[in-house]
Amino acid sequence: MLVLENINSFYDKSHVLFDLSINVGEGELVSLLGRNGAGKSTTLLSIMGLVKNATGSVRYKGQEILGQATHKTAADGLCLVPEQRDIFQDLTVEENLKIAQQRNSPWSIADIYELFPRLQERRKNGGGQLSGGEQQMLALARALLNNPRVLLLDEPSEGLAPVIVKEIVEILKKIKQSGISILLVEQNLRVCEVLADRHYILEQGRLIYEAKREDFSSDEAETIKQKYLSV
Numbered sequence: 001m002l003v004l005e006n007i008n009s010f011y012d013k014s015h016v017l018f019d020l021s022i023n024v025g026e027g028e029l030v031s032l033l034g035r036n037g038a039g040k041s042t043t044l045l046s047i048m049g050l051v052k053n054a055t056g057s058v059r060y061k062g063q064e065i066l067g068q069a070t071h072k073t074a075a076d077g078l079c080l081v082p083e084q085r086d087i088f089q090d091l092t093v094e095e096n097l098k099i100a101q102q103r104n105s106p107w108s109i110a111d112i113y114e115l116f117p118r119l120q121e122r123r124k125n126g127g128g129q130l131s132g133g134e135q136q137m138l139a140l141a142r143a144l145l146n147n148p149r150v151l152l153l154d155e156p157s158e159g160l161a162p163v164i165v166k167e168i169v170e171i172l173k174k175i176k177q178s179g180i181s182i183l184l185v186e187q188n189l190r191v192c193e194v195l196a197d198r199h200y201i202l203e204q205g206r207l208i209y210e211a212k213r214e215d216f217s218s219d220e221a222e223t224i225k226q227k228y229l230s231v
């Protein structure tokens with residue numbers, strides 16, 4: 001579905017990703033783990049064409065998309081939910097949803113309220129009045145209304161209380177069940193272990209480990225997690 005091959009990304013002269021090759025299959029949820037600064041966000045930004053200097057190949061359904069305009073990639077069906085969550089603070093929840101809605105999306109606002117009952121409760125509230133968890137839900141909801149085939153999620157659990165993280169995990173399970181492919185960037189190992197079919201670990205811009213779900217609790221995997229993911 002989504003295949004990255006030998007991606008090298010740079011910010012000016014600073015080389016941040018080194019020959020990164022990863023892929024996400026149809027309907028798969030794949031985690032990309034790594035410490036702060038490992039290059040996780042840069043990977044997502046590179047896919048979306050938001051890193052000016054990125055070389056290599058990103059293929060989506062067999063088509064090369066690296067270097068094409070971001071709006072074209074979004075129209076192709078890839079949607080990034082950035083760490084900053086990008087919601088309109090001065091608009092209500094419902095207004096935020098309405099302006100995200102695409103005519104061809106299979107998701108209606110009613111579907112969204114079914115998936116996110118909290119957003120229905122808060123529909124008249126301003127984006128700026130929402131808690132961190134509610135903002136993350138709104139960002140996910142807005143992404144769904146764009147009718148994505150692939151969701152790129154940048155640390156959806158970041159800064160959220162454990163009980164809210166649980167809610168987000170349940171929502172992500174349902175989104176996965178709907179058939180959308182997901183590349184999940186996280187520092188929260190537990191969230192990835194619960195959700196992902198496969199895992200990648202990045203360290204200083206290099207892929208240092210990959211494992212299927214069933215192999216991610218092997219002794220080898222536990223050693224790697226200790227070494228590269230613990231603080």
Ligand SMILES: Nc1ncnc2c1ncn2[C@@H]1O[C@H](COP(=O)(O)OP(=O)(O)O)[C@@H](O)[C@H]1O
Pocket residue numbers: 011014016034035036037038039040041042043
């Ligand atoms: N806009 C930028 N300009 C220059 N360097 C950046 C920029 N964004 C990130 N970096 C650097 O690139 C590296 C990878 O960052 P990032 O992809 O944000 O890591 P992560 O998301 O894994 O925390 C870090 O060393 C970071 O300081």
Ligand SMILES: [Mg+2]
Pocket residue numbers: 040041042083154
């Ligand atoms: Mg990041």
